[in-house]
Amino acid sequence: MSVCSRNDASRFFTPTVQRAYSDQQSKLVVHIAGSNIYRFGDPNIAAPVFRDVRWSIKESENWAVVGSGSSQKTALLQTLQGHLRITPPPPPPGGLFPFLSDPPRDPHDAIALVSFAHRPRSSGGAFYDYTARYGAIRDEDKITLRESMFGDYDFLNIRPKGHIEAKTPVEIATERVKKDIFEDLTGRLGLTSLLDLPLVALSNGQTRRARIVKAIMSEPELLLLDEPLTGLDLNNRPTLLSVLESLHNARKPRIVMGLRKQDPIPDWITHLALIKDDRIITGEKGDILDQQAAHEGASRDIIPSHGGPRIREGGGKPVAILKNVNVTYSTRKVLNSVNWTIREGQRWHLQGANGSGKTTLMSVITGDHPQSYTQRGESYLELFSRPRPKIPTSHLRSLIGIVSPELTNAYPRRAQTSVWEVIGTGFDGVFVPGGKNGTGIGLEGELTDDVVHWRVNRIREVLSGLGPGSWASKGAHNEGQMSEVDEAFSKRDFTGLSAGEQSMVLLMRALVGRPQLVLLDEVWSGMDDAMVRAARRYLRGDGIGPDQAVVVISHWEEEVPWSVEEGLQRFRLEEGNGKHL
């Protein structure tokens, strides 16, 4: 049912029913009438996260929150979850959520937030071994998607039951409805065939879809989804949006989405809350988009291209040769005779639907996948001019610079590790800082003074290219020279940085050693507009040399820093089969 048909429905009602219907429609779901919003613990004299917020959501409306940076957008959604302080608080009886006041319901039970911001699995400081997923799965990781996310539902008969209480007819009917919803959602979102796979085996996009289904099944009154489209392929995006639309139309649950500025805004969204620094501009979608266009004087594509392309025609020596490469898990073939040669100087966009094998293919090339060793007979894998088994994995780590959601999650968040030290781990592709001036120890366990000197200069170079001088400072930015703000940034504790700043540092880590092969998987994740612009400018300019090869993995063609006209090549995986487009 579309929003329009919902409103038109009122024409068929009797006057009394019509009045009740329009009362219901004008009921307030969220209400903030002129408050500042602070982080808990911050005094009122501190700078608020948002000031003078006036935001009301009516039952009849369909809202999305749009922001350029992920941290502000997440903060606004977290405000609705009660994780930030609203001052003055919206007064009773309605409070922040008037719709929950009659009958009174606890917002903690009624509001759910699904956020896909990076949640480091390594917050204790140790490296979380994400490559475990590629090998023989350990017993503790064997728990399936069905058991892990939906284990509590009786209708799935997962947990052995002890004493079984007889169910009332109402309970049986409710359970049947729930089972139907579960089957409908998992079916529409392409999860049915994955339910009995180990949870760790699921791809990024598959896991995201499963988390959304889990949240819907918990039956919240209001579901907040932070960037639900990020990481989803082209086919899954409209499917998810149509599922969300039908749920929201039934208000079971109501949905408020957080979107990046570059995400398409679904047709059924009627209102927007646009975040501009510490202000929130709210209103009807058309008005807000007009204001935004007038303000920016441009389209919604906020990622302009700068500088000239540096793509070398034809490419140089091969850095990776894959011939009939296969990856199989028992009977499941995830890569099927993939043939691909990546050469020095080339720029590639690796495409493919969720679950098509992109991450698996990358893990074969980085040597993290155990089956990278076992390509025999017709199958062959050569990396940097040597057969894979002849090149130690530690050596590969120093030849390949990589950014990926898995690595970002796994990178150790050790207290008192500086930005400088984190960047320095990139030379040897390790996770623990060490060596003179935090520049690592190389493959031999010791570096000559010349190499240390080169490495120190390289850290300074990437900091001057990608540090806050390139994205945060208002003054003139002199690439090639480390500014005071970059210097101060290099000393900051990595754990204390925002998600976007951490992503920038991990990009610097990937590029610092000028590796022959650079793999950029969802590289913009968490970054705000200014950071994305700075990173794109750097990658298109001096950040990547003409002899380095780059593979970008993204579901959004416009996110790749190079275009096909400039020489970008595309490799597409379809259910494990590779094709050079």
Ligand SMILES: Nc1ncnc2c1ncn2[C@@H]1O[C@H](COP(=O)(O)OP(=O)(O)OP(=O)(O)O)[C@@H](O)[C@H]1O
């Ligand atoms: N141990 C395993 N057993 C069975 N299937 C597995 C295992 N590990 C991975 N898979 C399957 O391999 C397929 C490829 O996963 P991969 O992570 O490479 O996909 P992807 O293309 O990177 O997806 P996304 O775009 O969602 O990140 C998925 O369907 C996944 O469920």
